[in-house]
Amino acid sequence: MGSASSVLTQYDIEEVQEHCSNLFSQQEIVSLYQRFCQLDRNAKGFISADEFLSVPEFAMNPLSQRLLKMVDGLNFKDFVAFLSAFSGKATTQQKIEFIFKVYDSDNNGKVSFNDILEVLRDLSGSFMSDEQREKVLRQVLQEAGYSKESYLMLDDFIKVLSRSGLKMEVEVPVD
């Protein structure tokens, strides 16, 4: 797509749509582009971490730093692909894949006890001690048939989360 011009051609839209596996409609992509240009203040072609954090609702989210690492510096095509997990058309598997990526911060395809602990730390902050977090985690892992040394793969995530009726959808406002 080159540098961010403020006009999207039909070809650009189709390219982005293909890249996000058709999870967004063409109108939604146009809206997302308007939003992208709004956040990318000096038309660099990507949104910097600082610009993301200027959205107060995002900055106050406990997982903002984690998400920032995934979304910082993405160009528009990858930005849409990143958000595609939140489309109404995304399958449960695609959503679980996204959640897995959030946990697997070192991208080695497996989620360790410590990886889960890290996310738990983000979510609970100073309101739970490390001992409490470990205790909670060890207990629920044991119940589900895992141990502290287990590594969870994507399939394990799918097994655990498929039944819970995952609700992870955001509507893109279309004028």
Next chain:
Amino acid sequence: MNSNSNETVKLSSELDLDRPNLEDYLPSGSSIQEPRGKLRLRDLLDISPTLTEAAGAIIDDSFTRCFKSNPPEPWNWNVYLFPIWCCGVVIRYFILFPVRVLILTIGWIIFLSSYIPVHFLLKGHDKLRKKMERSLVELICSFFVASWTGVVKYHGPRPSIRPKQVFVANHTSMIDFIILEQMTAFAVIMQKHPGWVGLLQSTILESVGCIWFNRSESKDREVVARKLRDHVQGAENNPLLIFPEGTCVNNHYTVMFKKGAFELGCTVCPVAIKYNKIAVDAFWNSRKQSFTMHLLQLMTSWAVVCDVWYLEPQNIKPGETAIAFAERVRDIISVRAGLKKVPWDGYLKYSRPSPKHREQKQQSFSESMLRRLEEK
């Protein structure tokens, strides 16, 4: 309203603990896990509510919407409208604009040639001097308004000059001040600006009474609060005009009112201002243009059309906190001017939200986790 938007200044004193609950305003479902019996692995791994909130904020958020300038729809896109529009451009830039500059220049000449003698010659007769200076400031503001062909409709009783009252209004641009000032010579509280605006502030506005603040200094807040109190008590001082939003908003929304104006122990008179975008959008997007460019844009448009409503003076009700009072007045102004309310502090334009909000979410998550751990 400084143009350096990259300053991330921590104003932790601004975001007090006694603000109304943000959670009541935010649209998405809460990230609190509903207590549903025993804690299982899937409850721990399922971070979808938090992720959904984050993605929702990335895609659209109510804070950024407040500062978006919405460009008018182009109407000149066909074969006979386009030449008409071109004629319009020629008239606006080459006929109206020079005429307006001329009017403004004449206004300044009249003003300065009256103000300077009055200021120096009537040094001993303070009361008379103040009265004349007030009228002169109202005059130059009228010239300014004429220079953009301001069509202002005032509704409601004109402000009376009485002690123990402040006026509060919603804020869209610095021209709000000029529009209100041409009717009544208010004293004003402003952020000190650089350049020619700063020069005007330190000379002419001094005569109507001005209080300076510096947004980036946190200690400044107490000093300013004291100055406000002193001003309001003084019977000789001009009525004080305050813009409690603290920053310019795009005239479709109002951000939270700072409580400073509402804890002075006096009557608060709300003023609502709504601009009609028919000819020009009067929102001064300080991140996009300097004030000079903004004025030039106004001076090359057909007109600035707006409505000003002077609303019924309000007093703090017994048992009402300053913040609740501020919210009540904000509601009155928003309803009158047809603006939507958002729960954000305008200063978030310049600084990050306080960690308190994130901590609230973390606390409710932790409590829920620990409680459910105990359940069998």
